[in-house]
Amino acid sequence: MGALKEMAAYDLGALVLNEVVKRAGVDPVQVDEVILGQSYQSGEYVNIARMSLLKAGWPDSIPGITLDRRCCTGLDVICFAAMMIQSGNADIIVAGGVESMSTTEFYIPGDIKWGIGGRKGMPRGHGDLSIWGIPFYDRIQRARVMSQPEERYGILPS
Incomplete structure (x- = not known):
């Protein structure tokens, strides 16, 4: 499927999260929330936001939310993060999306x-x-x- 097919989605998410805060010059301790969009969650990758931030070594006090709206998940994640900041519920949110089509579960019914x-x-x-x-x-x-x-x-x- 691709060069990253063997890599777990949360491992890739962890790499990206660490690179994002590095480039922004933000300490992960300052992050109020991680919101990621993922359309094809599976048993191994439920709440990819939480799994990615923990895999990245961030504090377990940071909540992670995963949104799934299929075709508009990316936009919804950004809007959700913006609303949290506008309402005063957060100051720094890392928002984005992750998908691994190589590891997506696909079930075909027996009948x-x-x-x-x-x-x-x-x-x-x-x-x-x-x-x-x-x-x-x-x-x-x-x-x-x-x-x-x-x-x-x-x-x-x-």
């Missing part, structure tokens, strides 16, 4: 032979409803429900 929805009509993964499937499936179902009056009665929904 895939029945199609994407499986036998029960709902995308499934790892024994439970898949995180990515629910909003997508919900939109499809809403579109079907909204189009039924048109198809059945030839009228537009109000």
Whole structure:
């Protein structure tokens, strides 16, 4: 996959965190919060912000928050950090994003032979409803429900 495929995401995050404070001339003790965005958290990488700051050797008194908004996570992390500073809840926040597509878990349901929805009509993964499937499936179902009056009665929904 790539030169960094064997490197854990939190190891890479730790390197970046230490380089950021070094370049900014800030002691990690002064950091009020670490906020990182990561879209594909897995069992090994939950709360990548906290794991990265601890791996970097920063004080364990610094909280770490991980946000996941898929396509807009990077912008949300910056906005979240700005709001904390504007509200007076923090002075120095390290905010950014991290992803490791080489280590992303991807589950394929056992009943895939029945199609994407499986036998029960709902995308499934790892024994439970898949995180990515629910909003997508919900939109499809809403579109079907909204189009039924048109198809059945030839009228537009109000």
